[in-house]
Amino acid sequence: MGNSSHHFGALLIFFAAxxxxxxxxxxDPADQTAAVIKRGEYLxxxxxxxxCHTAPRGxxxxxGLPIATPLGTIYTTNITPSMDFGxxxxxxxxxxxxxxxxxxxxGANLYPxxxxxxxxxxxxxxxxALYLYFTQAVKPVEQLIPPTQLPFPMNIRASxxxxxxxxxxxxxxxxxxxxxxxxxxGAYLVQGATHCSTCHTPRGFLMQEQTSRALSGxxxxxxxxxxxxxxxxxxxxxWTKEELVAYLRTGHLSGKAQAAGSMxxxxxxxxxxxxxxxxxxxxxxxxxxxxxxxxxxxxSRSTAGTKFSELAALRGRDGIKSDxxxxxxxxxxxxxxxxxxxxxxxxxxxxxxxxSLFANSATGAKNATNLIAAILYGVDRTTSGKxxxxxxxGGHATDANALSDRNIVALGNYVLAHYGSTDTTITEQQxxxxxxxxxxxALLGLARAGMAAAAVxxxxxxxxxxxxxxxxxx
Numbered sequence: 001m002g003n004s005s006h007h008f009g010a011l012l013i014f015f016a017a018x019x020x021x022x023x024x025x026x027x028d029p030a031d032q033t034a035a036v037i038k039r040g041e042y043l044x045x046x047x048x049x050x051x052c053h054t055a056p057r058g059x060x061x062x063x064g065l066p067i068a069t070p071l072g073t074i075y076t077t078n079i080t081p082s083m084d085f086g087x088x089x090x091x092x093x094x095x096x097x098x099x100x101x102x103x104x105x106x107g108a109n110l111y112p113x114x115x116x117x118x119x120x121x122x123x124x125x126x127x128x129a130l131y132l133y134f135t136q137a138v139k140p141v142e143q144l145i146p147p148t149q150l151p152f153p154m155n156i157r158a159s160x161x162x163x164x165x166x167x168x169x170x171x172x173x174x175x176x177x178x179x180x181x182x183x184x185x186g187a188y189l190v191q192g193a194t195h196c197s198t199c200h201t202p203r204g205f206l207m208q209e210q211t212s213r214a215l216s217g218x219x220x221x222x223x224x225x226x227x228x229x230x231x232x233x234x235x236x237x238x239w240t241k242e243e244l245v246a247y248l249r250t251g252h253l254s255g256k257a258q259a260a261g262s263m264x265x266x267x268x269x270x271x272x273x274x275x276x277x278x279x280x281x282x283x284x285x286x287x288x289x290x291x292x293x294x295x296x297x298x299x300s301r302s303t304a305g306t307k308f309s310e311l312a313a314l315r316g317r318d319g320i321k322s323d324x325x326x327x328x329x330x331x332x333x334x335x336x337x338x339x340x341x342x343x344x345x346x347x348x349x350x351x352x353x354x355x356s357l358f359a360n361s362a363t364g365a366k367n368a369t370n371l372i373a374a375i376l377y378g379v380d381r382t383t384s385g386k387x388x389x390x391x392x393x394g395g396h397a398t399d400a401n402a403l404s405d406r407n408i409v410a411l412g413n414y415v416l417a418h419y420g421s422t423d424t425t426i427t428e429q430q431x432x433x434x435x436x437x438x439x440x441x442a443l444l445g446l447a448r449a450g451m452a453a454a455a456v457x458x459x460x461x462x463x464x465x466x467x468x469x470x471x472x473x474x
Contacts, residue, residue: 040133043126046193048270052076062141067113068221068437072150074113082140095131109160121173121192167208186285189278199225216292222434223261224369231291233300244283250383254352256302257361260374264381272383296366304364304420330414333407346419363420372426372434375408394435405431
C-alpha cells in the first residue's frame with residue numbers, strides 16, 4: 001500500500017504543470033494568456049524547432065534549411081504566422097494534426113524528417129501552447145522556401161499514408177505508474193519534444209525506427225549519433241547522471257565527448273536553455289534506457305588512446321616530411337593543421353578548451369564517421385556565451401587550405417593510429433561519402449531499380465503491341 005501511495009504521489013507531481021495550465025484555461029476563456037504562450041515558447045525550445053526551421057543567415061523559423069537525408073534533400077518549411085508562406089491560416093486543429101500526425105493543412109503528408117513520430121507524444125495542452133506561441137508571438141516572415149523535390153517515387157507524398165499506417169504510433173504519452181515523477185517527465189521529453197530517438201535510433205529498410213534497438217546509434221547525414229543506452233561499453237553506462245547533465249548543458253565533457261553537428265546545434269539552441277529539473281529528468285530517463293551492446297566493441301569509445309610522442313621525437317628531422325610535397329604524410333598534415341590547438345602530442349590545451357585526442361569519443365569509436373565529419377566540417381557551438389570552435393578542412397575545390405579526400409584519409413588514419421582506435425581505418429570512399437552528406441538509403445537504389453525494371457516492362461509491352469498490330473495489318 002505504501003508503494004502504491006508513492007507512485008500515486010509521483011503521478012500527481014508529474015501532472016502538476018498540466019493541472020496548472022487547466023486552471024489558467026478556466027480563468028481565461030480566450031486562452032491566450034502570457035503564461036500559456038511562454039510555455040509554448042519553452043516547448044519550442046525543447047523541441048529545437050529553430051535548428052531545423054532557420055536557414056543559415058535566415059530569419060528565425062522562416063524555413064528553407066536544406067536537410068540531407070538518405071533519400072535526398074528536404075527543405076524545411078516556414079512555420080512563422082505568414083498567411084501566404086507560413087502557418088498563418090492554420091487552425092489549432094490543423095496545427096495539431098501537422099504536429100502530431102504529419103499532415104499539412106492542404107492534406108498532404110509531411111516526411112518524417114519532421115519528427116512528428118515523436119511529437120505525437122505531446123499532450124493536447126502542450127500542442128495548444130505551441131500553437132499559441134507560433135501564431136501569437138512569432139514574427140511572420142514573408143518568405144517562400146524552395147520546394148522539396150525527392151526522386152521518384154519518394155516525391156509521391158501519398159506514399160506516407162502507408163508508411164504512417166505501418167510505423168506511426170499515434171498514442172499520446174502515458175505515464176508509467178511504477179516510475180517516479182522525474183523519470184516520467186524525462187520520458188515525456190525524450191520520447192516527445194527532444195525527439196532523441198529520431199537521431200539516436202537506427203533505421204530499418206523502410207526508414208522506420210528500429211524500436212528494439214532504441215537509442216543504440218544511427219547515421220544522421222554526415223555525422224553519427226552514438227549509442228546512448230546504458231551499456232557500459234557501447235553506450236554511456238559509465239557516465240554519471242551529473243556528467244550527462246553537464247554534457248547536455250555545455251556540449252563538453254572532458255575525457256569523454258564533445259558535441260558537434262546536429263548534437264552541437266541541439267545543445268546550443270535547446271538543451272542549454274532547459275531548466276535544471278528538466279535536464280535532471282532527461283538524464284534520469286536516458287540513464288535507464290535498456291542496454292544495447294555492439295559485439296564489435298571491446299572497449300568504451302571514450303577510453304581509447306595511448307600517449308604518443310612521435311611528433312616530438314621527429315621534430316626537426318626529415319622523417320616527418322613526405323618526399324612529395326603534393327602528397328604529405330599524416331604526421332605532416334597533423335603538424336601543419338592540428339598541433340597549434342591540440343598540441344604536438346595530442347593532449348589538447350591545459351584549460352580543456354581544445355580537447356585531448358585521447359579518451360575522446362570521436363577518435364576512440366570503431367565508427368570513424370564523426371572524426372571524418374569533424375575534419376571536414378569542423379565544430380561550432382556556443383553555450384553560456386562561450387564559443388567552442390574548430391575550423392572545417394573540407395573547404396571547396398578553390399580553397400587553398402582545403403584538404404583532399406586523400407589528405408583526410410592520411411590525417412585521419414594518423415590520428416586513429418596514434419591517439420584513438422588503433423584497429424579502425426578510414427578509406428577515401430568513406431570520406432567522399434561524408435563529403436556528399438552521408439550514405440544514401442538502399443531503399444532509394446531499390447526504387448530506382450524498380451523504376452528501371454518497370455520501364456523495361458513498359459517498353460517490351462509497347463514493342464509487343466506494335467508487333468501484334470503490324471502482324472494483324474499484314
